[in-house]
Amino acid sequence: xxxxxxxxxxxxxxxxxxxxxxxxxxxxxxxxxxxxxxxxxxxxxxxxxxxxxxxxxxxxxxxxxxxxxxxxxxxxxxxxxxxxxxxxxxxxxxxxxxxxxxxxxxxxxxxxxxxxxxxxxxxxxxxxxxxxxxxxxxxxxxxxxxxxxxxxxxxxxxxxxxxxxxxxxxxxxxxxxxxxxxxxxxxxxxxxxxxxxxxxxxxxxxxxxxxxxxxxxxxxxxxxxxxxxxxxxxxxxxxxxxxxxxxxxxxxxxxxxxxxxxxxxxxxxxxxxxxxxxxxxxxxxxxx
Ligand SMILES: NC(=O)c1ccc[n+]([C@@H]2O[C@H](COP(=O)([O-])OP(=O)(O)OC[C@H]3O[C@@H](n4cnc5c(N)ncnc54)[C@H](OP(=O)(O)O)[C@@H]3O)[C@@H](O)[C@H]2O)c1
Numbered sequence: 001x002x003x004x005x006x007x008x009x010x011x012x013x014x015x016x017x018x019x020x021x022x023x024x025x026x027x028x029x030x031x032x033x034x035x036x037x038x039x040x041x042x043x044x045x046x047x048x049x050x051x052x053x054x055x056x057x058x059x060x061x062x063x064x065x066x067x068x069x070x071x072x073x074x075x076x077x078x079x080x081x082x083x084x085x086x087x088x089x090x091x092x093x094x095x096x097x098x099x100x101x102x103x104x105x106x107x108x109x110x111x112x113x114x115x116x117x118x119x120x121x122x123x124x125x126x127x128x129x130x131x132x133x134x135x136x137x138x139x140x141x142x143x144x145x146x147x148x149x150x151x152x153x154x155x156x157x158x159x160x161x162x163x164x165x166x167x168x169x170x171x172x173x174x175x176x177x178x179x180x181x182x183x184x185x186x187x188x189x190x191x192x193x194x195x196x197x198x199x200x201x202x203x204x205x206x207x208x209x210x211x212x213x214x215x216x217x218x219x220x221x222x223x224x225x226x227x228x229x230x231x232x233x234x235x236x237x238x239x240x241x242x243x244x245x246x247x248x249x250x251x252x253x254x255x256x257x258x259x260x261x262x263x264x265x266x267x268x269x270x271x272x273x274x275x276x277x278x279x280x281x282x283x284x285x286x287x288x
Contacts, residue, residue: 004030007201008056010041010089011063015160016103019190020060020197027198032056035063041085051092058201060101061089064133068107069251071129078132086136090143099204100140100147101197106185106216108134108151111255118261119151119212127252141210148200149212150193150265153258154226157190158286163223167230168287171238177231181224181242185258186216189279199269206268213268214260217276229277233284 007024011017012033024031032054039050041063064082065071071078086102093100107130108123125131137149156162170177196215200207221229224242231238245256262273 004028005058006030006032006054006056007058007060008039008054009033009060009062010039011035011061014062014064014066015155015157015162015190016062016193018159019157019194020062023191023194023198027201029058029201039063041089042080044088047085047088047092051096051098056098058099058101058204059089059093060197061086062103064103065129068127068129068254071127071132072251075128075132078128079135082129082132083135083139087139087143090140090145090147093147094143094145098145099201099207100145101200102136102140102147102149104137104149104151105130105133106151106153106258106260107255108137109255109258111183111257113257116259116261117214119214119264126255129252137212144209146207147210148207149210150197151212151214151260152188152193153185153216153260154187155190155193156187156283158283160190163187163226164230164280164283167227168234168236171231171234171236174238176239176241177227178241178243178248179224179227180245180248181222182245183254183256183258184220184222185255186218186220186260187226187276187280188216189274189276189283191283192217192274192279196265196269196271199271203269211268213265214262215265215273216260216262217279218262218273219276220259221276226276226280229280230284233281
């Protein structure tokens, strides 16, 4: 009898890893969750011997160096995890015939577009993090393994350090908050992305070579709009004030506009995507 299909999740303790753990329970696959300790994607010997042992059919790579500002100084680590480790993982997947689902970012774009970015629009990352993630994408494509790259944006989950948890914490500590209003994008609830990843797994026979897709929640907002919605939905008393990016300098430069066009993933996998406000309301309800 054929064994149950095995899915190895890297970065399993991160936001997306946890979201996958929560939604995967009703699927008939064997999920194996790993994080840095037992499956350090940057330790190539450990990766190889763990794959010999686990023999997965599918890998979902949720492991990444995600500290966008720190990456400006800690370039070697960012490139090791987001670029070189992805190349190694993709080569291993090619050799072992493993389907690889890899997650990338809207920060591969420079934000000079005036309409939602399509998958084949020119990239031009503004930060070390963005460059390291784009190089990871390119390495996966060069490795010729079978799988998908999903670019997502403004990811948050009910557990994890993210914009939603930060706003909720600050709202309890302060009377008002200043939030940038001139960076426009779309939030993504990790639970929604996790459902789409399951849909891709079920339909992986439709994917040839490496295909790239964009995924975020529907709708468009600024960080200021996002913060206002968080405070409103959570019924906090804190006031939110708009701020220009130039008044809030960060080490890494971020795109002013990074809305992703999701028509390809919707069409290919037959999905409908929830609006960011509805998903945010669900998340805050779960937090309560
Ligand atoms: N967060 C966002 O706003 C956002 C936006 C767009 C795209 N993305 C992409 O979405 C994906 C998931 O992001 P996320 O928010 O879930 O990230 P996250 O919460 O930061 O989780 C990343 C996980 O990867 C682990 N990790 C780091 N280095 C590793 C290594 N060498 N080997 C194995 N595991 C390692 C981390 O462990 P430690 O905590 O121990 O380091 C952590 O558990 C990433 O590819 C990210 O680039 C995120």
